[in-house]
Amino acid sequence: MSELQINGTPIAKLRVVDLKNELDARGLSKSGKKDELIARLMSYMEVEEAPEEAEKAETAESEVIDKPEGTVDSEKEAVEAVKEQEDKLAKEAEVEQAKKEEERLAEKAKIEKEKQAMDEEKRLKEAKEEEERQRKIDEKKKAEEEFKLKEEENARKEKEEQKKLMLEEEEKQKKADKERKLKEEERKRKDEEERQRLKVEEQQIVEEKKKKDEERKRIKEKAEQKKMEESENQKKEEAEQKKMEDSERKLKAEEKEKMKADQRVKDEKASADRKLKWEKEQEERKVKDEKLKIEKEKQKEEEAKDKENADEDKPDANLEKAETDNGMNGKEDES
Numbered sequence: 001m002s003e004l005q006i007n008g009t010p011i012a013k014l015r016v017v018d019l020k021n022e023l024d025a026r027g028l029s030k031s032g033k034k035d036e037l038i039a040r041l042m043s044y045m046e047v048e049e050a051p052e053e054a055e056k057a058e059t060a061e062s063e064v065i066d067k068p069e070g071t072v073d074s075e076k077e078a079v080e081a082v083k084e085q086e087d088k089l090a091k092e093a094e095v096e097q098a099k100k101e102e103e104r105l106a107e108k109a110k111i112e113k114e115k116q117a118m119d120e121e122k123r124l125k126e127a128k129e130e131e132e133r134q135r136k137i138d139e140k141k142k143a144e145e146e147f148k149l150k151e152e153e154n155a156r157k158e159k160e161e162q163k164k165l166m167l168e169e170e171e172k173q174k175k176a177d178k179e180r181k182l183k184e185e186e187r188k189r190k191d192e193e194e195r196q197r198l199k200v201e202e203q204q205i206v207e208e209k210k211k212k213d214e215e216r217k218r219i220k221e222k223a224e225q226k227k228m229e230e231s232e233n234q235k236k237e238e239a240e241q242k243k244m245e246d247s248e249r250k251l252k253a254e255e256k257e258k259m260k261a262d263q264r265v266k267d268e269k270a271s272a273d274r275k276l277k278w279e280k281e282q283e284e285r286k287v288k289d290e291k292l293k294i295e296k297e298k299q300k301e302e303e304a305k306d307k308e309n310a311d312e313d314k315p316d317a318n319l320e321k322a323e324t325d326n327g328m329n330g331k332e333d334e335s
Contacts (some may be wrong), residue, residue, distance in 0.1 A: 016037065028041070147299055183263065198252075212234075
């Protein structure tokens with residue numbers, strides 16, 4: 001079985017393409033692995049072609065033997081006929097081998113051309129996929145840069161807003177401190193004026209008392225009999241004067257307390273206004289933060305969705321390779 005040859009080449013050394021060509025020329029199936037193709041071809045040749053070649057050789061020998069042994073010319077003619085038959089068979093074999101070699105080369109060129117076309121198609125497809133992937137990467141990078149710039153702009157605006165609020169708060173604080181200082185100075189000035197007024201009144205009282213003492217002294221000198229009366233009157237006057245002074249001091253103290261109470265009310269109102277404004281600003285800042293957070297989450301969801309779409313659009317490399325191999329095997333089977 002191993003001695004069978006086709007065009008001088010052992011069947012076991014033939015390529016798969018050549019084996020399929022030989023099987024196709026004999027009307028046999030071309031499917032299966034290389035070992036199966038070799039076994040099928042060798043079985044066919046052992047059964048069909050080997051007996052034909054043996055029959056041809058026996059026919060040629062019988063033609064030589066069947067000729068009469070009468071003359072030498074007849075033997076020469078028989079030998080020449082056998083030789084001519086052998087030459088004819090050899091030429092036919094050479095022509096057949098050349099034809100098969102030409103067909104094999106043509107088939108090989110065809111396969112190479114198809115392979116090159118498939119490689120070129122695959123290369124173009126990969127280039128297109130690479131270009132699409134790069135485009136998506138660039139788009140994603142651009143979106144990230146725009147998002148980053150937007151975040152930086154928002155951060156900058158928020159920082160400027162905070163700075164503005166701080167400056168306004170500082171300005172208000174300075175204004176409030178200035179007003180408080182002015183009020184304190186005004187209060188001190190009024191207290192000083194009040195002290196001066198009380199001092200002047202006290203001096204006036206002292207002078208008046210001094211005058212009264214002198215008057216009493218004169219009265220005492222004038223009439224001693226009226227001493228008791230004057231003494232009683234003096235005591236009464238002193239009591240009234242003291243009562244008057246106490247009343248005046250009480251009124252002044254009440255006025256001071258009222259002024260202090262008014263000042264406290266104003267300070268508390270100013271503090272309450274500042275607190276309400278600060279709470280309002282905090283609430284507005286919280287709303288802004290919530291809006292920014294929602295926008296960021298929405299941006300992340302869009303990016304995730306784009307990524308999922310990109311993953312779904314990306315072709316399966318194993319599936320494409322399997323389809324390519326199936327296509328090549330199908331074309332080989334067809335050849």
